[in-house]
Amino acid sequence: SGRLKSRRTKWNVHASEMSKRTFNPIRAIVDNMRIEPNPNKAMISLSIGDPTIFGNLPTDDKVLQAMKDAVDSGRFNGYASSIGYQSSRDAVANFYSCPESPLEAKDVILTSGCSQAIELAISVLANPGQNILIPRPGFSLYKTLAVSLGIEIKHYNLLPERSWEIDLKQMEALIDDKTACIIVFPECKFIALSSLSSNVPILSCGGLAKRWLVPGWRMGWILIHDRSNIFNREIRAGLVSLSQRILGPCTIVQGALENILNKTPEEFYDGTISFLKYNAELCFDALSMVPGLQPIRPCGAMYLMVGIDMDDFPEFESDIDFTERLIAEQSVFCLPATVTPFHKRNLELCLKTNSAVRLEEVF
């Protein structure tokens, strides 16, 4: 205990290397920006990918009713299986199954948000020291999770001039012996070491967040598409093991899932899509008229990216500078492009296209 006492005088507790490697670029950049809106103009925040935040994209009443029914049933308070209730996995399998790609409950793993789905998929496929290919531009979480796990990332390019088609040549050149998997859009599918053929095994990650507009509920899933049984040997068992570490999503949301998927009316989905489309067009048209700005029409994303020709804006030093001035003068808060690195243009802004009333104010 002499040893312990002498130590206690110089307490110096270091955080782990993993925690230091875990880096969320949105937080890191935004938290260090000068955010001082023009006091004469109400703030219009276009920087957060949360469809619920302005209250103009509420979820459907059937979704809320499904939750209350699950609470009232009293049947969903105990532990579920670590990969989720059989009945909830059945419901997801039925919802996404199609003749070309049939799914059963055993092909579904319920997770705490799409984020945990992505984490499990990367952790089961790749070891520290290996690499994974991720799209650029793309969602920053892939990099955050991979780097935090000690896995390297390489960016392949999406081509905006070809509706975000993959630059296959460039992608192929990146693949080496240490490439464990390739993350592809849309629907955030994971494709392992492949040229995207139809018998490639795929872990497809999704969730309630964007389509049902309840991102806070943390309900996500992995769909295992594997018609050639390539994942049977190790990957399925590996996913089950990993799911036992902290278990999956809240059982009330699991209990509500069958009704959420089956009772939400088609009009709800259609309404969201046309709303987003209307706003995307509005933004695109308005921004197109500004010399030096090159908006890129989104295909399915909730963000709209805008290329900026820096020659047309000599007074600005960087995208961060541009964003800060937009806040200071117009009280309009966009995300600087440093957050979602892109290969071609100098810099972009991300404009959230899901807040109609307020977007009309911007222009």
Place this chain on the structure above:
Amino acid sequence: SGRLKSRRTKWNVHASEMSKRTFNPIRAIVDNMRIEPNPNKAMISLSIGDPTIFGNLPTDDKVLQAMKDAVDSGRFNGYASSIGYQSSRDAVANFYSCPESPLEAKDVILTSGCSQAIELAISVLANPGQNILIPRPGFSLYKTLAVSLGIEIKHYNLLPERSWEIDLKQMEALIDDKTACIIVFPECKFIALSSLSSNVPILSCGGLAKRWLVPGWRMGWILIHDRSNIFNREIRAGLVSLSQRILGPCTIVQGALENILNKTPEEFYDGTISFLKYNAELCFDALSMVPGLQPIRPCGAMYLMVGIDMDDFPEFESDIDFTERLIAEQSVFCLPATVTPFHKRNLELCLKTNSAVRLEEVF
């Protein structure tokens, strides 16, 4: 693409080393046991630590009402901060704050179950190659999580003959330069490199599961007790970074938390405790009368351990064998001790003490 084609003929996707290191002993042992109950006796399962499973320990109505109110409010569908809503963290801080150990919202991190709290606490304090000290007997998840992260574990002993006091001498002998933290009971507190003095910084992990009897809801928390500000330099920031990987618990449960903590009547907690106590006594008294069985009175646990003197049971080879025969003859399913290793006795059974009616059937 020649390279890709030649590869595609021998698809051989291996699961990661992490997934192979992730080992849940309860699942691994129980899934390999012969579980064939006596067809003439109804199965009595005492093997699962889930208080809800027999329906005789329901949660309080206020808890259910709080959930429905959170759904109806429409305020808890979007993303919360990665460490949880400020208002929910305030509620937890108020609930657990006491003059000797004051807590504010900044000292609370909401997590997806106590399991994620334990995962974050271990991940922020220890690096692969370091070790942590965990109690024996104890909950198997500490080992599962640490080993999955590449962190070594060392067992210190709890002394049943002294009400589960820590064997401090033996514990101290285990501490070396690579010891990152010590996990201690009760209330699953984490204590870093210390002889348990009052100015040791502590991460205390808890959640709704056991006290409010809703383990499926996955609501947990870390309470940061750190009056000497030792965690300010790196650990707090590290916990925030790690919380951003997959975010925390369902926002509906977060939204309900304030009412759950403040409106649940005292009688509910008292009722649960006296129910558990009654059953623990019942088990203890009945088992004490059996020659060769040495039940250990639980202090706060939902399990009751039973030492077995193997000399008195020459016909059994192992604890697994004993458990299988108990199922085959009496349809009573206990957990064999291999699941929660113990230092002294040959072998134990874990009896869940939370199912009154059915326990009375056992004896």
